[in-house]
Amino acid sequence: MATDGKRVSGELIEDQRKDQEEVSMLLKGFLQALLDEIQEAK
Amino acid sequence: MSASSEKRVRCLVVQLGRLGDNLQSLMALRAAKQLYPQLEITLVTRDRFSSAAKRVPWIEKVIELPTVDVLLPILEEKDSREMGLAKLSQWLIPIVENPWDVLLNWTYSEASSFLSALVPARIKLGYTRRKDGSLSVYDGWSHYIQSVLQGGFPQNIHLTDILTTQLLTALQIHLGDPVDAGNAPVSSKSFFQLDLKSKENLWNWKDPTRKWIGIQVGTGQARKTWPAAKWARVAELLLSRHPDCRIVLLGESKDQSRADEIVEAVSKKITDTSSIVSMVGKTDFDLWANIVGRCQWILASDTAVVHLAGVLGTRVLEVGHGAPRFWETGPYGNGHYVVACAETDGTTLPQEISAEAVYSAWAYASTEWAHRRQISIESHFGQLGWSAEISKVRVFRTKIRPTNDGGGVVYESLIQNPIRATDWAGLVWSYTARAWYCGWTPPVGHELERSQTNPSLIQIVRPLQESADVLIRICDEARRTAGSLHQKTSKMKSEKIMDLSEKNEVQDLGKKLLELDQLLQRLAQTHPVVQPYGAISQILMHNLRGESLAEISRETSEVYQQLGQGAVILRDWIRHTLNLVKPVAIQPSNVIRLDGQTGGKTT
Numbered sequence: 001m002a003t004d005g006k007r008v009s010g011e012l013i014e015d016q017r018k019d020q021e022e023v024s025m026l027l028k029g030f031l032q033a034l035l036d037e038i039q040e041a042k
Numbered sequence: 043m044s045a046s047s048e049k050r051v052r053c054l055v056v057q058l059g060r061l062g063d064n065l066q067s068l069m070a071l072r073a074a075k076q077l078y079p080q081l082e083i084t085l086v087t088r089d090r091f092s093s094a095a096k097r098v099p100w101i102e103k104v105i106e107l108p109t110v111d112v113l114l115p116i117l118e119e120k121d122s123r124e125m126g127l128a129k130l131s132q133w134l135i136p137i138v139e140n141p142w143d144v145l146l147n148w149t150y151s152e153a154s155s156f157l158s159a160l161v162p163a164r165i166k167l168g169y170t171r172r173k174d175g176s177l178s179v180y181d182g183w184s185h186y187i188q189s190v191l192q193g194g195f196p197q198n199i200h201l202t203d204i205l206t207t208q209l210l211t212a213l214q215i216h217l218g219d220p221v222d223a224g225n226a227p228v229s230s231k232s233f234f235q236l237d238l239k240s241k242e243n244l245w246n247w248k249d250p251t252r253k254w255i256g257i258q259v260g261t262g263q264a265r266k267t268w269p270a271a272k273w274a275r276v277a278e279l280l281l282s283r284h285p286d287c288r289i290v291l292l293g294e295s296k297d298q299s300r301a302d303e304i305v306e307a308v309s310k311k312i313t314d315t316s317s318i319v320s321m322v323g324k325t326d327f328d329l330w331a332n333i334v335g336r337c338q339w340i341l342a343s344d345t346a347v348v349h350l351a352g353v354l355g356t357r358v359l360e361v362g363h364g365a366p367r368f369w370e371t372g373p374y375g376n377g378h379y380v381v382a383c384a385e386t387d388g389t390t391l392p393q394e395i396s397a398e399a400v401y402s403a404w405a406y407a408s409t410e411w412a413h414r415r416q417i418s419i420e421s422h423f424g425q426l427g428w429s430a431e432i433s434k435v436r437v438f439r440t441k442i443r444p445t446n447d448g449g450g451v452v453y454e455s456l457i458q459n460p461i462r463a464t465d466w467a468g469l470v471w472s473y474t475a476r477a478w479y480c481g482w483t484p485p486v487g488h489e490l491e492r493s494q495t496n497p498s499l500i501q502i503v504r505p506l507q508e509s510a511d512v513l514i515r516i517c518d519e520a521r522r523t524a525g526s527l528h529q530k531t532s533k534m535k536s537e538k539i540m541d542l543s544e545k546n547e548v549q550d551l552g553k554k555l556l557e558l559d560q561l562l563q564r565l566a567q568t569h570p571v572v573q574p575y576g577a578i579s580q581i582l583m584h585n586l587r588g589e590s591l592a593e594i595s596r597e598t599s600e601v602y603q604q605l606g607q608g609a610v611i612l613r614d615w616i617r618h619t620l621n622l623v624k625p626v627a628i629q630p631s632n633v634i635r636l637d638g639q640t641g642g643k644t645t
Contacts, residue, residue: 033153
C-alpha cells in the first residue's frame with residue numbers, strides 16, 4: 001500500500017516518488033479541509 | 043457458515059461529526075456488534091466529541107483527532123502548515139500501519155474523505171478519494187446519502203437505519219450470515235460504562251420518588267434553539283399540573299443565562315422552588331448521561347441529548363423548532379414524540395410552536411398507559427382547552443416497524459392531516475432506496491392510506507404521470523445505447539486504434555448517450571419530485587470505476603437500469619395514489635335507504 005505508516009510519517013523511500021506525492025497530496029487535502037471546516041463553523 | 047466462528051475483524055470507523063453524530067453511529071455499531079461479535083471496532087473522532095465513545099465498553103479503541111494540538115495552532119498562526127502536516131503525519135501512524143478489514147467513513151465530509159483515502163483497508167464504505175484526488179463514493183447507500191440526504195431532498199429513512207443497513211449488508215456479503223442474536227434491544231440503560239465517582243452527589247435527588255423530567259435548554263445552533271421563555275412556560279404548566287413531577291435543566295456553560303431565565307420565571311409561579319433544579323454547566327458526559335438515563339422524559343430541541351436519551355432508552359419529546367429533518371435525525375426507538383410546525387400554504391411563515399402545544403403533546407404522551415391512545419390527540423388538546431393550538435402543529439410518535447414491514451423507525455402522525463406533497467415524495471424516495479439497496483420492499487403504497495390523500499396532492503401527482511413515463515423511456519433508451527456501446531467496444535482489439543466506420547459508430551453512440559443524459563437532467567429540473575433522479579444520476583456517473591470504454595459503457599448501462607427501476611417505482615406510486623382517490627363502488631347490501639329498507643340499486 002502507498003499509505004503505510006512510515007511513508008505517511010514522511011520517511012518515504014526516494015524511489016517511491018509517486019506514492020509519496022499521492023500521500024502528500026492527500027495529507028495536504030486532509031489538513032486544508034479540516035481547517036476549512038473549523039473556519040466555516042465559526 | 044456462522045460468522046461467529048470467524049476470526050476477529052478489525053473495523054475502523056471515522057466519525058468526525060458532532061456528539062449527536064457519534065451517538066447515532068454508536069447505536070448503529072451496537073446493532074452490528076450484537077450480530078457480528080468478532081468485530082473489533084476502533085473509532086476515530088474529534089477530541090471535543092469523544093466522550094461518549096470512550097465510555098462504550100465494546101469499542102476497542104478511541105483515537106482522537108487532535109484539533110487543539112494540530113489545527114488551532116495553525117489557525118492562531120502559532121504553527122506553520124508544515125509543522126501541522128508533520129504532526130498530522132505522526133498522528134496517522136497507528137491508524138495506517140496495519141491494513142484494516144473494514145473502514146467505515148460515516149462522516150460524509152470533505153476532510154474525512156482524505157483520511158479514508160490515506161488508510162489501507164480491504165472494504166471501504168463512505169467517502170474516499172481517487173488517486174487523482176477527486177471525491178470517490180462506491181457503495182450504494184453512500185450514493186443515496188450524497189445525492190438525496192445531502193441534496194436536501196425529501197426521504198424518510200432514519201440515518202441510524204441507513205448506517206445500520208449499510209454496515210450489515212456489507213458484513214453479510216463479506217463475512218457471511220450473522221450469529222442469531224434474537225431481538226436483543228440496542229438501547230439500554232447500561233449502554234455506557236460511566237465513571238461517576240463522587241460526581242453523582244452533585245445532583246441531589248431531592249425526591250427520588252418523583253418523576254424527573256429533563257429539559258435540555260440549548261442546542262448547538264441558534265436557529266434550532268427554542269426560546270427560554272417557552273421552556274419556562276412548559277416547565278410551569280408541567281409542575282403546576284403534575285405535582286408528582288420534578289424538572290432538571292440540562293445544558294452547557296454557554297446555556298447558563300437561559301437556565302437562569304427559566305428558573306427565575308418558574309419560581310415566580312411555583313411555590314415549591316425545589317421542584318426545578320438546574321444542572322446547566324455542571325455536568326461532564328458521565329453525569330449528563332447518568333441524569334438523562336434516570337429521567338422519565340427528556341424534552342429538547344434537535345440536539346445530541348435526543349440521541350443520548352434514545353441510546354439509554356429514555357423517552358423523548360423533541361420540539362421541532364428550526365425545521366429539523368427529524369425523520370432522518372430525530373429520536374430513535376419506540377414511543378418518542380416530535381412536535382413540529384404545521385404546514386403552511388407557502389405564502390406565510392410557519393407559526394411558532396407554542397409552549398401550550400408542547401405541554402399538551404407531552405401530557406398526552408405521558409398518559410398513554412391510561413388512555414391507551416383510544417382518545418385522539420385532538421380531543422386531548424380540546425380537553426385541556428387548547429384546541430386552537432392543534433392546528434398550528436404536527437405531532438408524531440415513533441414506532442419501530444416489524445421486521446416483516448421492513449424494520450426501521452417510522453414517525454407516525456397523530457393528527458389526521460392530509461399528506462403533504464413533500465412527504466409523499468419522501469415515501470417514494472425511501473421506498474426506491476429500499477428497493478435499490480435492500481432488495482426487498484413492502485407493497486407499493488404500504489404506508490399511504492386513502493384518508494391521507496387530498497385534492498392538492500392529486501393536483502401535483504397527476505401531471506407527474508407523464509414525467510415518470512418519459513423518465514422510464516429515457517432510462518430504457520440510455521440503457522440500451524450504453525449496452526450497444528459496450529458490445530461494440532468489447533469486441534474491438536483496441537480502443538485507440540479503430541477504423542473510420544467503427545470510430546463513427548462509437549462516436550454516434552457516445553453522442554446519443556450524452557443527449558439522453560442532458561434530457562434526463564432537463565426533465566429532473568421540471569419538478570421537485572423527479573429532481574433527485576438528476577442528482578443521483580450525476581453521482582452514479584461520477585463514480586463509474588471502469589478503466590476502459592467497454593467497462594465504462596457496461597457500468598453506464600447498469601446505472602440506467604437502476605435509474606429506470608426507480609422511475610418504474612415512481613410510476614407505480616403515482617398509479618397507486620391516483621387509484622386511491624377513485625370513487626369506490628358500494629355494495630347494494632350495504633346501502634341504507636331513506637325509507638329504512640336495505641339494499642337496492644346504487645347510482
